[in-house]
Amino acid sequence: MPSSPESAAFHRAHQRRSALVAALRAFLPSEAILAREEEVRPYECDGLSAYRQLPLLVVLPRTVAEVQKIVRLCHQKGVPLVARGAGTGLSGGALPLADGLVLSLARLNRILAIDPLNRTARVQPGVRNLALSEAAAPYGLYYAPDPSSQIACTIGGNIAENAGGVHCLKYGLTVQNVLGIRFIAADGTEIQVGGACLDSPGPDLLALFHGSEGRLGVLVEATVRLLPRPERAQVVLAAFDDLEKAGTAVGEIIAAGILPAGLEMMDQLAIRAAEDFVQAGYPREAAALLLCELDGTDAEVSETLAQVHALLLQCGATQVRTARDEAERARFWQGRKAAFPAVGRLAPDYYCMDGTIPRRKLPEVLRHIAELSQRYGLPVANVFHAGDGNLHPLILYDANQPGELARAEALGGEILERCVAVGGTITGEHGVGIEKLPQMCVQFRPAELDQFRALEQALDPQGLLNPGKGVPSPRRCSEYRQLPKRAS
Amino acid sequence: MNPDTALLAEQVRQAYEDRKPLRIRGGSTKDFLGHASPGEALDLGTYRGIRNYQPKELVLTCRAGTTLDELEAVLEAQGQMLPFEPPHFGPRSTLGGTIACGLSGPARPYWGAARDAVLGVQLLNGRGQVLRFGGEVMKNVAGYDVARLMVGALGTLGVLLEVSLRLMPRPAHTQTLVQERTASEALTAMNRWAGKPLPMSATCWDGAQLFIRLSGTPGAVRRAAQEIGGEPLAPEAAVQFWQTKIRDQQHGFFLGSDPLWRLSLPQAAPPLSLPGEQLVEWGGAQRWLRSDQSPDSIRQAVETQGGHATLFRGAEIPSRFHPLPPSLKQVHRRLKAAFDPRGILNPGRLYPDF
Numbered sequence A: 001m002p003s004s005p006e007s008a009a010f011h012r013a014h015q016r017r018s019a020l021v022a023a024l025r026a027f028l029p030s031e032a033i034l035a036r037e038e039e040v041r042p043y044e045c046d047g048l049s050a051y052r053q054l055p056l057l058v059v060l061p062r063t064v065a066e067v068q069k070i071v072r073l074c075h076q077k078g079v080p081l082v083a084r085g086a087g088t089g090l091s092g093g094a095l096p097l098a099d100g101l102v103l104s105l106a107r108l109n110r111i112l113a114i115d116p117l118n119r120t121a122r123v124q125p126g127v128r129n130l131a132l133s134e135a136a137a138p139y140g141l142y143y144a145p146d147p148s149s150q151i152a153c154t155i156g157g158n159i160a161e162n163a164g165g166v167h168c169l170k171y172g173l174t175v176q177n178v179l180g181i182r183f184i185a186a187d188g189t190e191i192q193v194g195g196a197c198l199d200s201p202g203p204d205l206l207a208l209f210h211g212s213e214g215r216l217g218v219l220v221e222a223t224v225r226l227l228p229r230p231e232r233a234q235v236v237l238a239a240f241d242d243l244e245k246a247g248t249a250v251g252e253i254i255a256a257g258i259l260p261a262g263l264e265m266m267d268q269l270a271i272r273a274a275e276d277f278v279q280a281g282y283p284r285e286a287a288a289l290l291l292c293e294l295d296g297t298d299a300e301v302s303e304t305l306a307q308v309h310a311l312l313l314q315c316g317a318t319q320v321r322t323a324r325d326e327a328e329r330a331r332f333w334q335g336r337k338a339a340f341p342a343v344g345r346l347a348p349d350y351y352c353m354d355g356t357i358p359r360r361k362l363p364e365v366l367r368h369i370a371e372l373s374q375r376y377g378l379p380v381a382n383v384f385h386a387g388d389g390n391l392h393p394l395i396l397y398d399a400n401q402p403g404e405l406a407r408a409e410a411l412g413g414e415i416l417e418r419c420v421a422v423g424g425t426i427t428g429e430h431g432v433g434i435e436k437l438p439q440m441c442v443q444f445r446p447a448e449l450d451q452f453r454a455l456e457q458a459l460d461p462q463g464l465l466n467p468g469k470g471v472p473s474p475r476r477c478s479e480y481r482q483l484p485k486r487a488s
Numbered sequence B: 001m002n003p004d005t006a007l008l009a010e011q012v013r014q015a016y017e018d019r020k021p022l023r024i025r026g027g028s029t030k031d032f033l034g035h036a037s038p039g040e041a042l043d044l045g046t047y048r049g050i051r052n053y054q055p056k057e058l059v060l061t062c063r064a065g066t067t068l069d070e071l072e073a074v075l076e077a078q079g080q081m082l083p084f085e086p087p088h089f090g091p092r093s094t095l096g097g098t099i100a101c102g103l104s105g106p107a108r109p110y111w112g113a114a115r116d117a118v119l120g121v122q123l124l125n126g127r128g129q130v131l132r133f134g135g136e137v138m139k140n141v142a143g144y145d146v147a148r149l150m151v152g153a154l155g156t157l158g159v160l161l162e163v164s165l166r167l168m169p170r171p172a173h174t175q176t177l178v179q180e181r182t183a184s185e186a187l188t189a190m191n192r193w194a195g196k197p198l199p200m201s202a203t204c205w206d207g208a209q210l211f212i213r214l215s216g217t218p219g220a221v222r223r224a225a226q227e228i229g230g231e232p233l234a235p236e237a238a239v240q241f242w243q244t245k246i247r248d249q250q251h252g253f254f255l256g257s258d259p260l261w262r263l264s265l266p267q268a269a270p271p272l273s274l275p276g277e278q279l280v281e282w283g284g285a286q287r288w289l290r291s292d293q294s295p296d297s298i299r300q301a302v303e304t305q306g307g308h309a310t311l312f313r314g315a316e317i318p319s320r321f322h323p324l325p326p327s328l329k330q331v332h333r334r335l336k337a338a339f340d341p342r343g344i345l346n347p348g349r350l351y352p353d354f
């Protein structure tokens, strides 16, 4: 029985659905097609659960040939499609469309080859990020980009969002760790870009696909770089009684010519939440905490460690601790990696932002966020990839209180616009998706957005690949620009 | 808009109106790369100057016509450098030309390519619109990565006006070691070492000897040198070797008269048995071949290893860059039309037909 307007709409689309299922059944087994409401319900949102939409249906192909046939069918029938990896995205990139198909790549999850001498792996898009590093471990190798969601998220999703992780400061983002891709274009053609070499001729299409949110093609294979496990990794924890001092310390470390493997910062709300959640051994009274990881050869780490230790104390750290053993190092990181869910326990809902700013603007932007938090009456916890200026303010709210979600979004929007104003960007690694369309109109001028659309049309003339995400329509931007400035 | 920016924009807009091709020119040090393009020169050589340099952030933005010499002198004064060690091929070499050609030097496999260092660009598209993509921050996924798309486009998608780059501190200590090796021993050794956490920053086998550069903290370099072994090269000789002989191709190998091919291969691909001389760089990922063999036979040999071959210098052939499969070529053609609808920017420079 349809129980909501949305559910009613789902059932009204019955005829379109049946026709499409019939066509799909020609080449897909029935268990690979989900068409009942209770079956598609789990796909209604990604990690940004404030946005939900039931898809027309969900397909779960097992082979590249099946993916290709699905895309061809959509092309013929003009049905839009949304590619989906693990659905951990935080910007609504994998949010379904009411009249579209969700194409899950989760079953294309084979590691096709690991080449230890070349230090590369060829994988299907549904391979989980962590599974790849685990498979490479026997060769003394690993896959460097390590988003905190690495247990679940897929390599396809990582490429589509150009995911980062705590180690990307030294080892680069996904785009710096992928050598080649194979994708199915909007018309069903299979195309290979790059391979196992370090470059390919002509404009850098490979880079273009990184962060393209499933709007330029469906990835069906990737060749990635694997790196040797460092001989030694050591993490230093530093506590500060003041956020700005911690911010300064970050700049000083980088300016001294040190390139840490990771340089992360948390504020008091985040520190306490993480400590209560996983008992990481963090100092609860600290106003800010820095985690600085150094890796490399034993000699290199020892030499740099001494330097970092001294710098942190000079910058006013109240406490500097080096993890005594591997277990303590893992605990320090566990607190950081669990920071989102930990903060999530403090309120019924949280909203994760993702701006990047020039590092020197850190104190200024943190002050501004604190003011906004006061003004909107919503607590904000801060977790950041401080080394590269990528902020993750977590706004706490209760979606069951009327108007609180809208307030949280307005607050978040103001934070992102401040990031743009100080020379930064509205998203460092989570993508634009459906969420940051309004702020795209702030970061880019109309001619630039037009250029994005032209580029997109070059690859997907019918606009069937994940339409309505990533790049706002001109109308939406002109409406947004005319809004009275919120809350100020 | 600055008057000089407006002037360039106007030139492109006029060419768009008149449907007249433009030949984008920086320092003219890389005219040999790709094909000759017809059209009136659009001069970027005087569009120069550093716009923003934040040593503490390891970020710099400068105009495309700034010479590499000028830029590198400024960075050196702050103990910093361009991670991709771009070739110069002459004193007038500009940053814009370097990025458009996507050229990287000896450190490429270890510290990243030109495209990895690019954070943002300001450009003129084929309609003469001034557009900005990316920015000056390390992480940025707002909008498509148009900035990196420009790397290797040889100016066919846009006129680069400004480029923002990620920099790196100069390593505290560097040492180069030399070993006598055959090609196949050298390839195996380079790839074995690369599979270990050693501070390598360049490798080259020049036909007789294997050169390995180590960079990092003094202790780390010393220990790695012990592990790898070989004769140390004197510091001045090492700079001369990597910068002049290899990066800028003044090594005897490059001075021969046969056509010079650049082969891009998976690093550990075995030595290719092609007639002619070879010089191996980048742990095996970049190999230079001097050979008068037919382009087809060279390309076939490289393709079977999953690589591609560019005719870098010498000879005249229909496609100096490795021909693309039709489906991929179609994507490039359509992207070209999206940025340059009237095909006025360096037409034919990259591929003869667009």
Ligand SMILES: Cc1cc2nc3c(=O)[nH]c(=O)nc-3n(C[C@H](O)[C@H](O)[C@H](O)COP(=O)(O)OP(=O)(O)OC[C@H]3O[C@@H](n4cnc5c(N)ncnc54)[C@H](O)[C@@H]3O)c2cc1C
Residues within 6 Å of the ligand: A046, A047, A082, A083, A084, A085, A086, A087, A088, A089, A090, A092, A093, A094, A105, A125, A146, A147, A148, A149, A152, A153, A154, A155, A156, A157, A158, A159, A160, A161, A162, A163, A164, A165, A166, A213, A214, A215, A217, A218, A219, A220, A340, A341, A429, A430, A466
């Ligand atoms: C707790 C938590 C922590 C996180 N931490 C980080 C972090 O540290 N760093 C970070 O960068 N992100 C982080 N994320 C965000 C998210 O995990 C990443 O964006 C991840 O890359 C998404 O992968 P996925 O497989 O879940 O993709 P999905 O969410 O399924 O999809 C994301 C986008 O990619 C597209 N897509 C997926 N697969 C394909 C394909 N095969 N072909 C074409 N398009 C495709 C989708 O259409 C969608 O637009 C975190 C998320 C959570 C929930």
